[in-house]
Amino acid sequence: MSTTGRGLHGRVLDTLGPEITAGEYPPGSVLRTDELAQRFDVSRSVMREVVRVLESMHLVESRRRVGVTVLPACEWNVYDPQVIRWRLAGADRPRQLRSLTVLRSAVEPVAAGLAARNATAEQCAELTECALGMVAHSRGHQLEGYLFHDMAFHRVILTASGNEMFARLGDVVAEVLAGRTHHDVMFEDPDPAAVTLHVQVAEAVRERDAARAEELTRQITVGALQELDILAP
């Protein structure tokens, strides 16, 4: 499942990265390259490459004569897909899931509005197909099938918006949806109201009704917020 893992370098990264993002080393902790190399039984060259990557993610800072300093969480590149994966796999998964869901609630309605303006005929077709797939798998505990179409639906919306920044959130949204289905308790079938909303969004986009697409998507994301008890009192 991990993108990395390729090569010795990736394996070390996949161990050390999650440790840092999990907060195992308090901010300001100093690691020494040599010690790390010993610990993972790799050469300093490999270890240096790992540190450089962690540095580019702003997880650590390497300074001469000092060592590799762990940076506070507020410095991290929290949009790095790798970092997101590590954090979703770690202890503060719930917190991360909330942050991302709030981000979704901001981005997806606007993206849907843009999609209504910019979507190609093919994308409109994909969208309706996904929505129908969701309907088809919405009853009888076909959670995996439902999830599959749900992820595809939101990915198409984000891509069809025509904005590259939105498009790149497709993976993130997919991972949030997957997290909801797999980890959090998901006894029942999905909310019928949500399913209907997706169908209606597909409709609105097809009919180029930007305002309606935006409003309907906003309702979807409000539902997602409510699921996590993020209310608007």
Next chain:
Amino acid sequence: MSTTGRGLHGRVLDTLGPEITAGEYPPGSVLRTDELAQRFDVSRSVMREVVRVLESMHLVESRRRVGVTVLPACEWNVYDPQVIRWRLAGADRPRQLRSLTVLRSAVEPVAAGLAARNATAEQCAELTECALGMVAHSRGHQLEGYLFHDMAFHRVILTASGNEMFARLGDVVAEVLAGRTHHDVMFEDPDPAAVTLHVQVAEAVRERDAARAEELTRQITVGALQELDILAP
């Protein structure tokens, strides 16, 4: 101004990174580590570290027996601050500025709404201070002073939202604002309506009026979109 630059490694990165994000190597182009090391007159160790970082940004992919392949732009980690800086400094700066402004238009209103709920007393004070600073520098070509307070204002809003994903967009928004002031032609003083809106947002946040803060901020971002001729017909 550049975060990197520290060390030989950073200098090479600051040359090669912009070249790639500027599209100088078409997607699929193959670079060889040895040749790059020769070109920049550095050892392979250093060059390997650079490649690893570029790889972690999904700008390139390194495969045995093939070389370092440049990836298509749709794969890039466009949220990486480094990548954003490189692209803003390069040829497709206008395109990047548009993407980011659309992102702002989605995120900032929601962030303002959250800020109205979560801002501390201190943050409310900072906010009014920034707004007043904008007013004070809004006439007589005091563009730099205006920009300073504008950047601070939006950074406080994003931080006060309490959402880490929003908070990390502070730098990006600041760079967009700076770009608008410095590069794009900015003959006249800022729009008085925009200045008023900022003051009102500060008010709304102080009064915990989330809906109003959100709506007012939406008006600010609509103004930013219009400046770039991104309309809603």
Next chain:
DNA sequence: GTGACATATAAGTCTGACTTTTTGTTCCCG
């Protein structure tokens, strides 16, 4: 044409020596 095999290639890894920067200490002088 298809499959197995050989080969060349470029990345990946390791090692050891050397350089450079920075920090903390020491020591001298005011």
Next chain:
DNA sequence: CGGGAACAAAAAGTCAGACTTATATGTCAC
């Protein structure tokens, strides 16, 4: 006793060279 300059140590940074490994590609037999 205090402050500043010289010094020493520590850790990252850099380099060069040898070796390993995966893999794309070409070759040959069937």
